[in-house]
Amino acid sequence: MTEVPENLKYTSDHEWLRLEDDGTVTLGITEHAQQALGELVYVELPEADRELEPGEACAVVESVKAASDVYSPLAGVVAAANDALADTPELVNDSPYADGWLLQLRPADPQTLEELMDADAYTRFLAESED
Amino acid sequence: MDGLIFERARPGRGSPGLAPVDPPPSGLPADRLRDATPRLPEVSELQVVRHYTRLSQQNFSIDTHFYPLGSCTMKYNPKVCNALAMLPGFADRHPHAPESHGQGFLECMHELQEMLKGATGMQTFSLTPMAGAQGEFAGVAMIMAYHQSRGDAERREIIVPDAAHGTNPATANMCGCTVREIPTGADGDVDLDALRNAVGPQTAGIMLTNPSTLGVFERQIPEVAAIVHEAGGLLYYDGANLNAVLGRALPAAMGFDVMHINLHKTFSTPHGGGGPGSGAVGANARLAPFLPVPMVGRGEDGYRWLTEADCPQSIGRLSAFMGNAGILLRAYVYMRLLGPEGMRRVADYATLNANYLMARLAAAGFRLAYPERRASHEFIVSLKDLTKATGVTAMDIAKGLLDRGFHAPTTYFPLLVPECLLIEPTETEAREDLDAFADALIALRDEARRDPDSVKAAPLTMPVRRLDDVRAAKQLDLAWRPAD
Numbered sequence: 001m002t003e004v005p006e007n008l009k010y011t012s013d014h015e016w017l018r019l020e021d022d023g024t025v026t027l028g029i030t031e032h033a034q035q036a037l038g039e040l041v042y043v044e045l046p047e048a049d050r051e052l053e054p055g056e057a058c059a060v061v062e063s064v065k066a067a068s069d070v071y072s073p074l075a076g077v078v079a080a081a082n083d084a085l086a087d088t089p090e091l092v093n094d095s096p097y098a099d100g101w102l103l104q105l106r107p108a109d110p111q112t113l114e115e116l117m118d119a120d121a122y123t124r125f126l127a128e129s130e131d
Numbered sequence: 132m133d134g135l136i137f138e139r140a141r142p143g144r145g146s147p148g149l150a151p152v153d154p155p156p157s158g159l160p161a162d163r164l165r166d167a168t169p170r171l172p173e174v175s176e177l178q179v180v181r182h183y184t185r186l187s188q189q190n191f192s193i194d195t196h197f198y199p200l201g202s203c204t205m206k207y208n209p210k211v212c213n214a215l216a217m218l219p220g221f222a223d224r225h226p227h228a229p230e231s232h233g234q235g236f237l238e239c240m241h242e243l244q245e246m247l248k249g250a251t252g253m254q255t256f257s258l259t260p261m262a263g264a265q266g267e268f269a270g271v272a273m274i275m276a277y278h279q280s281r282g283d284a285e286r287r288e289i290i291v292p293d294a295a296h297g298t299n300p301a302t303a304n305m306c307g308c309t310v311r312e313i314p315t316g317a318d319g320d321v322d323l324d325a326l327r328n329a330v331g332p333q334t335a336g337i338m339l340t341n342p343s344t345l346g347v348f349e350r351q352i353p354e355v356a357a358i359v360h361e362a363g364g365l366l367y368y369d370g371a372n373l374n375a376v377l378g379r380a381l382p383a384a385m386g387f388d389v390m391h392i393n394l395h396k397t398f399s400t401p402h403g404g405g406g407p408g409s410g411a412v413g414a415n416a417r418l419a420p421f422l423p424v425p426m427v428g429r430g431e432d433g434y435r436w437l438t439e440a441d442c443p444q445s446i447g448r449l450s451a452f453m454g455n456a457g458i459l460l461r462a463y464v465y466m467r468l469l470g471p472e473g474m475r476r477v478a479d480y481a482t483l484n485a486n487y488l489m490a491r492l493a494a495a496g497f498r499l500a501y502p503e504r505r506a507s508h509e510f511i512v513s514l515k516d517l518t519k520a521t522g523v524t525a526m527d528i529a530k531g532l533l534d535r536g537f538h539a540p541t542t543y544f545p546l547l548v549p550e551c552l553l554i555e556p557t558e559t560e561a562r563e564d565l566d567a568f569a570d571a572l573i574a575l576r577d578e579a580r581r582d583p584d585s586v587k588a589a590p591l592t593m594p595v596r597r598l599d600d601v602r603a604a605k606q607l608d609l610a611w612r613p614a615d
Contacts, residue, residue: 036549041601064600065543066546067297
């Protein structure tokens, strides 16, 4: 069973998001996404201060199988990117929910986070898309 | 592995029998001459012969094996196309020779332009793009030039379905456009509602492959064309899968304004491994003025080059001369051999072979990505049930096929279908060979259920086993250096 932590929000494109105490939102890809991609060889991350529209492609994760866009479901401004991934993209495979985070953003409206799937809904979504 | 030819070298060894006895002086000034001996392997003539003969024996090619690499159309290319394209009158022709000295070549190119018009319904063809990607680039650049010529420069968005080849969004990007992706419906056709929502005054056009990379014919193509045209956009046809409809369905009649053809795929050039290719581009009356030059025209004094002076609205040149002339000649010979009736038979048998193989595999219990649909020239099998039950992936099965004497189908493309094999048998395979491939795939599936580890260990009989593809992607340093 793929790991789906309780305290995160999820998108149908297999991103996870977490609201931090300082009001920023951390974004990464899920265990399921990293498994489907296989070992990553390259991660492209956005510059700090870039403004993102909802649904905009904000990063690229590339494995030997495929290069996939990562989308931000929220409008906001990029606050930080995980620079460690430049040399060690495999962190996303080893630790998708912790060391392998992709970026942090300051959301225009943190409330929009509530519209995303919670862990239960995402688990159901994964089960449905399995068939 | 037998090692690199450098590793066989010994100082002083050589192949004097082939060297010029008394090389003439080069005439270059002294400061332009190298003062150190170039680092070439010092080997005997026999060592060279054995080395390259061995390498050629390690080739896995259409001349030795069934090669059902989906979306690549790895079909047999008649040797006569190669032989005729190599005639000295063609091969030794200088590209700067005056038109009067190359009328035969120019006539072939002119006839090829005409035949491609007949096979696609387009009004005009330019043969100059040197690869499929360059043909795509030409097509989208023409769409942008058209909008600009009308003062409609705000149209900068290209719509691309999520099933498209990766080159489509890359092309749009290269032409300065933004890319808008639209989803595919569960039946493999474009999601029309999503298309209606996507079009607007920003729409420059749409890039479509038909049949699509999902191996199905886009049944709603008239509706797609109407939606895009009504919004003021144009339709680009990616000719990657033309083999399935050759002579049977005309892209111009489907509503496309501009297209490219991978002549190297559909019209008889051994390809794969990076070229050379040919992405001839054709257009309807609306876009024809923007075609790249040179083209070949016919006047009172015979055939002549059409250049910027004749085509002032052309997007310009993509190659110094007439593209990859040798590839164009092969395509010309191939089309002359087939004729219109032969071209229809290409499409008929490419489609029949794909559907036969698909039916055999479905009957053996393989899961089809689009079981309700008839295959075009290729079809998709998803192995995700097998992966879930045994841990054996599509890649493991692909490697196992190599041991059984078959080139692997395309794996993990299109990205929409998990653990997929995209299988394109092409029209040139006999039924016995299709059966042998189906038998091998079935046997491999059964072996995976019985003994998954043995399939995961494949290939066992190839010159190289599993490559470290992650390391290969991360460490791009391929230079060989002698051991000190």
